[in-house]
Amino acid sequence: MASFTLHGIPVSRGIAIGRSHLLAPAAMDVKHYLIGxxxxxxxxxxxxxxxxxxxxxxxxxxxxxxxxxxxxxxxxxxxxxxxxxxxxxxxxxxxxxxxxxxxxxxxxxxxxxxxxxxxxxxxxxxxxxxxxxxxxxxxxxxxxxxGTATRLPEVDSDGASFANIVVVAYDISPADMLQFRDRAFAGFVTDLGGQNSHTAIVARSLDIPAAVGMNHASKLIKQDDWIIIDGDAGVVIVDPAPMILKQYRELQAHQLRARRKLGKIKKTRAVTLDGTEISLLANIELPSDCASAMESGANGVGLFRSEFLFMGRIGPQHELPTEDEQFESYRQAVVAMKGRPVTIRTLDVGADKPLSAEEQTALNPALGLRAIRYCLAEPQLFLTQLRAILRASAFGTVKLLIPMLAHAFEIDQTLAIIEQAKQQLRDEGIGFDESIKIGAMIEIPAAALALPMFIKRMDFLSIGTNDLIQYTLAIDRVDHEVAHLYNPLHPAVLFLLSTVIAMGRKAGIPVSVCGEMAGDVKFTRLLLGMGLLEFSMHPAQLLAVKQEILNSDLDDLTLQTKKILRSTEPSAIAAAVSQMRATA
The missing domain is CATH 1.10.274.10 (PtsI, HPr-binding domain)
Incomplete structure (x- = not known):
């Protein structure tokens, strides 16, 4: 059989090499018949x-x-x-x-x-x-x-003959993956899935190399094919040539040694060669994620996506979580972080999620009533969440983060509702942090270009690079037709990023980056060169980013970054950023 390569979405780092084991789906095209x-x-x-x-x-x-x-x-x-x-x-x-x-x-x-x-x-x-x-x-x-079943082959008592199984499936649920935990499987490949699917999150938690969104992988790969998963690139090589197999085995061994070495810097402070301390924070979805954040040595939580509380309620008539329900989740996270700051982002969903089957959806939901726009349109929902977050602030350091702000009046309305929530709690004799810090997500180009009005009103800023890139380049980053246009190194994106970081530092207001760029080691030195002092990322990415920081000299990186920011040629920018990593 001839070797071939498949390209998907990388969700968990590392290399897996093994024989494929196909899991047959129950098939959604089941028999259809009417019964008496x-x-x-x-x-x-x-x-x-x-x-x-x-x-x-x-x-x-x-x-x-x-x-x-x-x-x-x-x-x-x-x-x-x-x-x-x-x-x-x-x-x-x-x-x-x-x-x-x-x-x-x-x-x-x-x-x-x-x-x-x-x-x-x-x-x-x-x-x-x-x-x-x-x-x-x-x-x-x-x-x-x-009557179909999800089965992995039985493992011999010594485990040797099945030590390198690569599971290939149309999709794998997190529950199925947990059932496989006692079996020796090296990695998995699925037709479906995305960067934020639960299966992807479980893969990162278990540190299993994986590639998802491979489309027809389960049909193209045959049982017992030799497979290489390059989890960093989201690439799967089927039936590789002996030379390719040898190269990847050597790379796999090198990565294993590097990971063991990374474990030694867990308790090391993230300080550059010239003595500048960098704050490394964790992005979390669930209070239970705090355990991995603490384990990775995070200085705190830079982004707690509160959407998870609304996540399991799948029906159009779903009930929203109560204030007490939300408070308990926020409190758990705050307590788990043992005094380290927890930044909670208010609800970032929109009217594009219909609350009833009859409700109209926006023609272009990316530009519609979402995030803070939705919350301001539903003040009671917003007030309930704000009260819950404020109550949690009595148990540790909490910071409030507001997504998708673009207008001064939106900021003023938001601050007014926060004050209303505070006053209600005061009237009821419920404790909270009176000096809680309030920040804005900078994810709309208009916000980056009109930053003074944010600096004047807010305590801190957090750049959401995922949406900032999407809106700057006018592309839907999950649309496969235009995904190739998603480029964090586009000159316009770099201009906005560097402008926000520089203006924030000049005004003495903390600025962090909490999007995918913060956790990607390819961009660590570039962001340091722009003057970024706070990075927030998935806990699994933290040690690799820390390693980059420990080997970086800010004076040198600042000079290189200035040259990069003067360039308008994407190929030259990409080459210079690669060179920055190679020489630093």
Whole structure:
């Protein structure tokens, strides 16, 4: 067989080499047939039995998790249990059986398709990818209904013959991955998935090389093919030539040695060669993520995406989390960080997520009623969240971060509602941090270009590079048709980044970067050269970025960065940034 290469989305670093093991999907194109009136209750019972069996499976996986497992793993299984219990999945499917007389599989797939369509309307990348969790729960139910199973080969007592299994699948749920934890598998490849899918997050937590979004990998790769996963590049090489295999084995050994070396700097302060201390913060989605943030040596949480609280509520009639529910989650994170600051971003979803089936969605949700615009349009929802965050500030250092601000009146309205929340708590005798710091996400070009009005009103700034690049270049970064145009080194992007960092430092206002650029070692020295002193990233990226910082001299990087910022040729900029890493 001839060697070939597939390209997908890198979600977990490292190299995996092994034989492929294909997991057959339960297939969403199940048999469709109508049942008679007398068969309805039997079909209802069949689906109810499947739900009960899957619930038992998930509960067993949850209870069998070893104590030393990263805490977020259990949280992902909990999300699947929540989805399984949500009436929008099982109950609505049962109604379809009763009212339309569809067989159980058809009814389930029909309802999953309905829910998937709702998720496709969501602009927020993280929330949109929660669709995968619904599909994964549906897949698990279908496997029970159709009698198919998810199996890995049995491992010999010495584990040697199956030590290098690469799992290849249409999709793998986090629960399935946790079931595989006792088996020796080197990495995984999936047709579906994105950077923020739960499967990707679990892969990073377990430190397993992975590539997702590979489209037709599960059809092109055959059972027992030799496979190389380059997790850093999101590349899969199938049936590699002996020379390529040898090169990757050497690279794999080199990376393993480098990772062991990185572990030694966990407790080392992030200080450049010239003595400048850099603050390295963690991005989290769940309170349980604080454990990995602490383990990686983070100085605090630079971005707590509060959307996760609204995440498991999949139906259009979903109830919003209560103030107490939100408060408890924020409090858990604050306590877990043991005095280190926790920056909580207010809700970053939009009206593109319909709260009822009849609700109209925006024609272009990326430019519509999202993030702070949505919160200001729903003041009661916003006030509830602000009260919960303020209450959590009584338990440690909390900072409030507001997404997608662009106008002075938006800032003023936001500050007024925050003051209203404070006054309500004062009137009720509930404690909170009176001097809580309030910051703005700089993710719209207009905000970067009109920075003085932010500096005048806010305590700190956080640059969301993902959206800033998307809006500056007028592309949807999750649209495969234009994904190749997403370029963090575009001259316009670098101009905005350097301007915000320089103006913030001149005004004495803290500036951090919390987008993907902050955790990508390719850009660490460039951002240092711009004067950035605060980086916030996924905990798994922190030590590699720290290593870059420890080997960097700011005076030298500042000179190189000035030259780069004067250039307007993308190829010259890319070459200079690469050279910066090679020579520093």
């Amino acid at each position: 009136e007398t068969e309805v209750e039997a079909e209802v019972q069949r689906l109810q039995n499947a739900v009960a069996k899957v619930r038992t499976e998930l509960q067993t996986i949850r209870s069998d998790l070893p104590k030393e497992s990263p805490p977020e793993l259990g949280a992902f299984v909990d999300v699947h249990l929540l989805i399984l219990s949500d009436p929008m999945l099982a109950e609505m499917s049962l109604d379809i059986i009763r009212n339309r007389h569809y067989n159980a599989e058809w009814a389930l797939v029909t309802q999953i398709d309905e829910l998937s369509a709702q998720f496709d309307e969501i602009e927020d990348t993280y929330l949109r990818e929660r669709k995968m969790d619904v599909l994964q729960v549906g897949e698990r139910l279908l496997k029970v209904l159709t």
